[in-house]
Amino acid sequence: MPSQNLLELKAITKDYLLGKTKVSALRGVDLEVSAGEFTVVTGPSGSGKTTLLNIIGCLDRATSGSYTLDGEEVGNRDFDALAEVRNRKIGFIFQSFNLIPVLNVAENIEFPCMVRKDSEGKAALRQRVVALAAAVGLEPYLHHKPDELSGGQRQRVAIARALITEPRLVLADEPTANLDSATSEQILDLMLRLNREKGVTFLFSTHDPRVVRHARRALHIQDGKMVPGELQAEALKAAGTH
Template sequence: MSLLTINGLEKTFKHGSTEEKILKGIDLDLSKGDMTALVGASGSGKSTLLTIAAGLQEATGGEIIFDSENLTALDDEQVREIRAKRFGFVFQQAHLVPFLTVQEQLELMLDTAELKWSKEERRQEIEDILEKVEMQHHRDSYPDSLSGGEKQRVAIARAVIHQPEILFADEPTASLDSKRSKEVMRLLTSLTKESSITVLMVTHDESALEYADYTVQMKDGLIEYPG
């Protein structure tokens, strides 16, 4: 069953009097619970496609249908609410808040998602996710005391703790060595599969592709189909 459908998506950037068309009519379906990897050379449009699908920037043309709702027809506040409550995000850098502990990072995400959970439900969810990402002994640690791999584990925990329906991952292993990359991908896959979270991931990491259900090759703003 399709959770997110992209129809004829276009994006044009203006540079003074000139225009550059980055996306040239993308069609893509993301099924519930599947991980789709976007690959292609730098400048092919991968990250632009991901950020538009995630509601982080506007398209020039086309539409994005999420759970039967046309995101491109909503106003900024409506899109922001969907992003906060129903989407999760993991980027190349962890982007943790420097003055918050690991536990406080997770509490902030729950506050942002405005979930109607009891105090006990929140506490238990935080305990569970910290154990799953093996960061329970770092709950009171600040980001500057964590390694790159530890920071990314916290970022993944933060991205899924509010139980989003779709997770957008932009180069989640790019800043890690090969060992840490595999650890992060195993963790990301296990947590999203466990909760049937749909994943759209941009990556240049070939080893990450073994975890994807589907791989989509992009070239010059289009999906490149075999043959």
């Protein structure tokens, strides 16, 4: 029977060379995420969270192990093939927003579709942009540049941009790190609503206990290894997230 998981990692390792020294960032990571999940991965700095998201997001390749996304083995593909998978199936939300300063809100949201050179007409794309902007509370700001927006509004633009390609998976790397408490709550509530109403699968890396409290599943990584399930609660508590 075929797997129902959206993504599966099996025995993933990632090694780097610093001069002549080998550094193991990931050490045999296994992970399964089903479609529609709202999951966070916590861990101290240097534990492997960002490396894990980079591999899942097809921004990097594992040294060894198997990675299956949406039923396709992608871990053994070259970087051009990984870029195609990334553009078709994955959206990204970054803590630094990564908006293009010379483009307005509407242009930033539609930018991934322009890069992909989709066959969709400009009028149809702009209609989807407007609808998505309205869904995240940005419709009045479509013609504003990023420097005219608050931090929370910029993150809303980043969320809409991540969703415009209708990805199977959205990865969020510390999405609340540069936001105050009230704005973080608003952004998390928005992502939960999108998860619930549109079925978008979210996978976060975070240090933020507020994000963990909103998650439906919380995992912990330490020293490049996933902490076993029975130790998750203890590890999360030790990390200050409960």
